[in-house]
Amino acid sequence: MRNISDLIEQYLKQILQTSSAGVVEIQRSDLAEKFSCVPSQINYVISTRFTLEKGYYVESKRGGGGYIRIQRVDLPSLEAVQRHIRQTVGEQIDQSAAEGLVYQLEEARFLTAREANLLRAAISRDVLQLKLPVRDEIRAKLMKAMLVALLAK
Incomplete structure (x- = not known):
């Protein structure tokens, strides 16, 4: 059975x-009422599953008339994706940001599920058992090299 966070995300x-x-x-x-949960559960889902790294822009206004606005940030072309990769990855990248980028590329269908899984495996801190900042530098080099090869299809 799926948990409440998964259901809110899918909705x-x-x-x-x-x-x-x-x-x-x-x-x-309203969303908390719909899913019979506390508003902090909604905050958790939005802050962990709708991040800029994953391709979402979130705007939040608190208070009586408060709202949450979520906007999908699409990657329009291969050139834009390559530019986005260069800006996101840079000389070093932590695991969370790297996984967010992989997720975003998979969601936009620039990567297949299999390619995304291979990338995630290669950039994992379990595999890159090095001290910081070397680990993030190696991860960035791996990401750039693998994504250039994959996106040159």
């Missing part, structure tokens, strides 16, 4: 897909 993604503008605006309390 929001479904709304985003059906939105012509690629934007969803919701009230935290």
